[in-house]
Amino acid sequence: MTMRNATQKLSYLQAIVEAQREEMRRDERVILMGEDIAVYGAQSLFDEFDNKRLRNTPISENSFVGVGVGAALTGLRPIVDLTIASFCYLASDQIINQAAKLRFMTGAQLAVPLVVRTSTFYNNRTAAQHADRPYPLFMNTPGLKVLAPSTASDAKGLLKAAIRDDDPVVIFEDINLWGKKEEVPTDEDFLVPIGKAAVRREGGDVTIVSIAGCLPHALSAADALAKDGVEAEVIDLRTIVPLDKETILTSVAKTGRLIVADNSHKVGSVASEIAAVVSEEGFESLKRPIQRVAAPQVHVPYNAALEKRLFVSKDRIIDAVRAIT
Amino acid sequence: MPLDRAQQLEMFRRMLRIRLFEEALIAHNPVGHLSIGQEGAIAGACMALRDDDYVTGTHRSHGHPIGKGAEIGPLMAEIFGKRTGICKGLGGSMHLTDTKLGLICESAIVGGGFPLATGAGLSAQVRGSDQVSLCFFGDGAVNQGTFSESVNMGAVWKLPVIYFCENNGYAVTTPVEKSHGQPEIARRADGYGIPGVVVDGQDAEAVHAVTLEAVERARAGEGPTLIEAKTYRFDEHSNRLAIPIEYRSKEEIEHHRNERDPITLYRAVLQTRDLLSEIEAIEAEVRTTIDEAVEFAKASPEPEMSDLWDSMYVNPISAPAGEGEL
Numbered sequence: 001m002t003m004r005n006a007t008q009k010l011s012y013l014q015a016i017v018e019a020q021r022e023e024m025r026r027d028e029r030v031i032l033m034g035e036d037i038a039v040y041g042a043q044s045l046f047d048e049f050d051n052k053r054l055r056n057t058p059i060s061e062n063s064f065v066g067v068g069v070g071a072a073l074t075g076l077r078p079i080v081d082l083t084i085a086s087f088c089y090l091a092s093d094q095i096i097n098q099a100a101k102l103r104f105m106t107g108a109q110l111a112v113p114l115v116v117r118t119s120t121f122y123n124n125r126t127a128a129q130h131a132d133r134p135y136p137l138f139m140n141t142p143g144l145k146v147l148a149p150s151t152a153s154d155a156k157g158l159l160k161a162a163i164r165d166d167d168p169v170v171i172f173e174d175i176n177l178w179g180k181k182e183e184v185p186t187d188e189d190f191l192v193p194i195g196k197a198a199v200r201r202e203g204g205d206v207t208i209v210s211i212a213g214c215l216p217h218a219l220s221a222a223d224a225l226a227k228d229g230v231e232a233e234v235i236d237l238r239t240i241v242p243l244d245k246e247t248i249l250t251s252v253a254k255t256g257r258l259i260v261a262d263n264s265h266k267v268g269s270v271a272s273e274i275a276a277v278v279s280e281e282g283f284e285s286l287k288r289p290i291q292r293v294a295a296p297q298v299h300v301p302y303n304a305a306l307e308k309r310l311f312v313s314k315d316r317i318i319d320a321v322r323a324i325t
Numbered sequence: 326m327p328l329d330r331a332q333q334l335e336m337f338r339r340m341l342r343i344r345l346f347e348e349a350l351i352a353h354n355p356v357g358h359l360s361i362g363q364e365g366a367i368a369g370a371c372m373a374l375r376d377d378d379y380v381t382g383t384h385r386s387h388g389h390p391i392g393k394g395a396e397i398g399p400l401m402a403e404i405f406g407k408r409t410g411i412c413k414g415l416g417g418s419m420h421l422t423d424t425k426l427g428l429i430c431e432s433a434i435v436g437g438g439f440p441l442a443t444g445a446g447l448s449a450q451v452r453g454s455d456q457v458s459l460c461f462f463g464d465g466a467v468n469q470g471t472f473s474e475s476v477n478m479g480a481v482w483k484l485p486v487i488y489f490c491e492n493n494g495y496a497v498t499t500p501v502e503k504s505h506g507q508p509e510i511a512r513r514a515d516g517y518g519i520p521g522v523v524v525d526g527q528d529a530e531a532v533h534a535v536t537l538e539a540v541e542r543a544r545a546g547e548g549p550t551l552i553e554a555k556t557y558r559f560d561e562h563s564n565r566l567a568i569p570i571e572y573r574s575k576e577e578i579e580h581h582r583n584e585r586d587p588i589t590l591y592r593a594v595l596q597t598r599d600l601l602s603e604i605e606a607i608e609a610e611v612r613t614t615i616d617e618a619v620e621f622a623k624a625s626p627e628p629e630m631s632d633l634w635d636s637m638y639v640n641p642i643s644a645p646a647g648e649g650e651l
Binding site: 026029052053055057058060062063064065066067068069070072073074075076079093094097098103104105106107108109110111113133142145165166167255316 | 416635636
């Protein structure tokens with residue numbers, strides 16, 4: 001037993017491994033599958049658990065995600081590590097046509113308690129076939145829950161909540177946050193609720209909704225703006241589906257201004273959806289137009305300097321705030 | 326173990342149920358993909374399984390739950406799109422999934438069932454259960470990447486899976502020999518290091534025997550088997566689809582209907598075993614069952630808009646205000 005309120009200092013990546021370890025200890029139905037997991041990410045789990053529950057898979061993304069779906073339908077709670085988010089496209093048939101739809105299509109006879117973990121691998125000089133942030137595609141798919149944690153504690157608490165959830169969950173882990181360390185709760189029942197955004201900084205002048213790896217940039221932009229007397233409220237979205245509209249609308253009702261920072265491509269982005277929701281349901285609160293700070297509609301280049309310019313930064317957020325304050 | 330008399334009659338009953346179920350559909354509620362002609366392969370395979378074994382199927386789905394022994398009324402009501410349907414009218418003809426009998430998916434994405442059946446096999450292995458998983462698929466599905474990916478995983482991990490091909494000769498209109506580099510589908514098994522078996526799909530007892538052998542092998546932890554049952558679809562790919570080209574000859578179709586009907590063939594076999602009176606009783610019983618299912622389906626209520634929202638999640642994401650009523 002660990003003490004309630006006890007913590008240990010963990011990186012975002014270590015927190016993910018600990019979440020899996022704790023849930024595998026707690027529930028023997030939890031299994032972990034993925035490419036080369038014996039080498040990357042889960043080495044210590046192989047030492048601890050029956051290797052039947054840990055599957056190094058062949059390079060067959062669509063099928064090993066589907067194997068996870070089949071196992072989820074028949075009594076297990078699989079975690080499938082899809083490694084790099086651009087590989088989601090290979091597995092999208094099983095995620096979208098099977099995992100997301102089977103409960104509905106069978107008139108709720110089935111449940112799909114599956115977790116798909118995948119990393120958004122951008123700002124890492126991997127070029128356009130490894131660097132996508134495709135969460136808007138899955139936001140547009142009913143039947144899934146979609147998470148994007150931004151801190152080590154949330155990476156642990158949301159993953160544990162996802163493993164215990166009876167519906168299919170896709171988690172986008174941001175590699176730009178992998179090394180970020182913080183004190184993380186060690187209580188085995190520490191869970192972060194799915195569907196709740198977190199207000200990371202309070203302020204009355206402008207709302208900045210931040211998705212995944214945008215959070216450090218949003219917070220440093222807010223600090224800089226405060227020096228000029230502009231108080232930004234920073235909301236860490238944490239869960240993309242279901243969207244915590246209430247937290248966003250409550251904040252915009254207070255500030256009257258909204259920036260959404262999203263590293264996916266701007267067109268049809270999560271930022272677009274949030275802007276639409278606030279336009280429909282919070283229009284009366286808005287003093288100025290909503291600003292989306294997102295990646296433009298070009299692919300991610302190999303060149304590091306150009307790549308960096310595509311994504312959300314402190315300066316781009318500050319510029320967007322200045323445009324509406 | 327060969328089938329005893331009661332099991333032989335049960336296999337005949339299930340074959341006939343598939344046939345009369347679909348003939349009733351032709352008469353009352355025309356839908357797409359019929360299994361008429363393929364009943365021997367389906368019932369023969371299912372009779373080798375236990376109720377708690379898993380099955381995945383295809384868009385040509387009607388035969389699979391019936392072959393596994395499902396209750397007929399909810400299947401009929403599903404095709405009529407009714408709330409009393411096995412999937413509440415949300416799945417329909419291509420997706421007749423009765424989970425009470427281990428069916429976990431009838432996939433209308435061709436090849437979509439391979440990973441799911443393989444995953445069910447993985448699940449049984451991890452849980453230490455002796456359940457097996459049987460994956461029905463057509464000849465066309467063999468050309469999907471999921472076939473190769475999934476059969477390979479089944480083989481590598483020695484999963485208790487039976488990959489069962491209902492080879493009816495045509496992927497919609499494209500014949501096997503024009504779309505497969507290796508048209509002998511069972512031989513594909515060599516590429517994964519597992520046994521591949523060919524069987525006459527119009528001979529239900531032969532299908533049962535090879536499937537039972539594969540099931541026993543799977544339960545013993547020896548891994549998957551690929552079975553190719555050579556069968557024939559008497560009707561078009563989809564009865565809703567007008568196919569303007571003559572991709573198979575009338576003589577070929579008539580030959581199969583007249584000489585290779587699995588129900589006629591099995592009825593004759595059972596007759597030689599002095600089971601005629603039992604057969605006639607089953608024929609009367611199945612007709613009544615189907616008639617009652619049609620009446621049940623017709624009299625059943627339509628699903629509600631709220632059923633859509635209620636079927637989305639176990640831990641619900643509530644319907645946005647107003648949208649539940651749309």
